């Protein structure tokens with residue numbers, strides 16, 4: 001997982017609330033066997049509509065998503081994070097997130113920051129006054145900036161630290177690798193081994 | 200998977216980031232103390248002992264422990280993205296020698312030499328083959344003698360043994376607890392985590408004793424015990440617990456019976472189920488391909504004998520079941536807790552005090568097309584499925600065959616017998632069970648999960664009713680619109696003969712009746 005400090009890119013106003021994981025990525029895409037390549041799956045139902053924001057020219061290359069409250073609610077689906085990431089989004093700002101979605105995001109390197117509803121409205125207004133404008137999300141200072149508008153966002157210390165360090169769950173565990181190796185050295189010889197094959 | 204929370208409970212301030220390794224060193228000192236020979240005098244349960252012996256790093260301040268995994272079982276459905284994740288990050292499988300894969304959920308049970316027709320199934324299987332080749336993981340593919348349901352393959356190879364930790368990306372991993380192992384199902388991201396690190400961050404479980412005392416009557420089996428336990432504590436009753444099955448009725452069970460019980464622990468919401476190892480366990484294991492040998496065997500048995508729950512150890516909860524009183528059991532609804540004795544009637548939804556249970560019962564009766572008050576034994580079935588990781592081992596097939604031998608299945612009932620593994624199938628054929636099954640009018644299939652979940656073509660048609668030896672009677676589980684009654688192998692056999700939900704007791708009655716008539 002890559003280390004994150006400041007993320008910059010085209011800001012996209014997603015003026016909807018209660019965007020659940022089924023809308024982020026419909027169930028039909030769950031049959032795939034890869035963990036990447038879900039860019040076409042993101043909001044796939046909404047993208048049928050030519051009016052949908054991601055079908056508008058300046059937003060097609062969006063990187064920072066500014067959404068209404070309760071983003072990522074609904075069933076636990078890691079694919080929702082993969083789809084956002086594969087499309088190119090690196091950060092989502094919203095007044096509230098679904099808990100599981102937020103947990104999954106932190107583990108997969110997608111920054112989720114909570115901002116007040118008023119600030120979301122201000123960000124939307126600033127984007128619409130200047131479509132295609134880039135936002136800059138500073139994880140160290142916990143601030144998002146759009147031209148001369150700067151808003152604070154919240155992210156818990158622990159997730160922020162993981163993102164700054166680029167640690168996924170495995171990376172986190174591997175910080176204890178010395179202990180794992182030591183544990184392995186004292187495992188008893190009778191414990192099962194699948195190799196070499198015995199039949 | 201609330202208790203697989205990942206190490207999120209640890210909170211760090213920015214200033215602490217640099218001193219992390221020091222903090223971990225302090226933790227390590229604790230662990231070494233814990234496992235030193237001068238073991239704590241506090242009496243411990245079986246589950247606690249296995250946990251303690253797998254502690255790599257003890258979590259502090261509410262953060263999870265890091266637990267070592269002895270055996271990782273892999274199948275085609277929950278592994279593709281785990282391998283893909285490794286690839287994306289340039290990681291390896293840390294211990295291919297503690298990992299084994301088999302194909303089971305999607306595999307066809309007829310025409311296994313032909314290409315798999317369904318594209319999703321085929322892709323999953325082909326992906327598993329590619330991944331195992333790339334990462335050096337042992338794989339038993341369709342057609343291989345060790346191929347089969349992952350929870351049948353581990354024990355049959357002698358890989359599942361007492362005192363180990365076992366994980367698999369499948370909820371019925373609890374099966375392996377029958378050996379006194381700590382075994383639980385994990386999700387795909389945990390599969391990736393175990394592949395990469397051979398460990399899992401876990402919060403300790405609570406423990407629950409399920410005491411089953413007494414003697415089962417003939418015709419009553421391990422399946423009836425576990426269905427009765429789930430009906431008693433409910434599908435959420437075991438949540439957050441590791442169940443330990445204890446008592447004379449459990450001690451009297453074979454390993455197959457214990458596996459049936461532990462297998463369904465998850466249906467009571469539990470993370471795992473366990474039985475303390477004893478002579479039955481050792482006898483089952485000895486001589487299996489991967490069982491320890493020579494001095495290793497002796498050392499292992501000596502250790503395994505110390506694993507049982509200590510006198511005076513405290514469980515967080517206890518449940519008592521009277522084995523003498525148990526009758527053959529059957530589910531009437533759409534979750535495994537909705538079960539009653541076969542001699543009973545379909546219950547009134549109003550008979551439940553909890554309004555949620557009432558609503559669930561009403562909905563279930565509608566889906567199952569049943570009316571309250573109907574005797575269970577009056578219910579006709581269209582199909583009988585004998586298989587799944589709950590009941591597809593050689594002893595299960597023997598029990599089924601002993602009932603149907605020399606008989607004919609009821610008209611209009613489709614009967615499918617699916618051994619748990621290719622090895623079990625061969626064993627059964629050596630004993631002539633295939634011939635008995637075919638003479639009965641049933642289908643003798645190749646190994647796999649089959650109609651347990653119908654990911655392959657073995658499915659119920661909408662509205663069809665099935666007596667099934669599997670573990671889940673959820674809506675649509677065995678095929679869209681299909682209706683499932685969970686039963687034991689001998690009840691499945693008696694039902695196949697009579698065409699209505701029946702137990703071997705009913706066959707005895709039929710016979711007595713016939714003899715009376717003949718005498719008259």
Ligand code: SF4
Pocket residue numbers: 303304348349350369371587588589647648651652669670
């Ligand atoms: S037999 Fe059924 S329950 Fe068992 S592993 Fe296969 S699908 Fe899951």
